[in-house]
Amino acid sequence: NPSLFKNAYQEFLGLKERLKNMEKMLQELSKTQKSHSILMSIPGVGPIIASAFSASIDQGQAFKNPKEFAVWLGLTPRQYAS
16 A cells, blocks of 8 residues: 555654754753763764763762772673672
8 A cells, every 4th residue: 555655654754853853952962961072982972872871870979989880881790799
């Protein structure tokens, strides 16, 4: 049915435009957040990843030291000490 495909394509275009607008908003936010700028200096990290990462750890106050942060990221074996 041609109208079915036309409707699906129109919906796709609408979603694509919404994602484009959301990415622009995240880029604007990244300009005001120093932590986002630092994160985006890492190759492969853009405004979406920087925003998600920043939202996950905030200022990192939940971590007592860098090792705990590395454990949270899954880069080192789990900490078993209390």
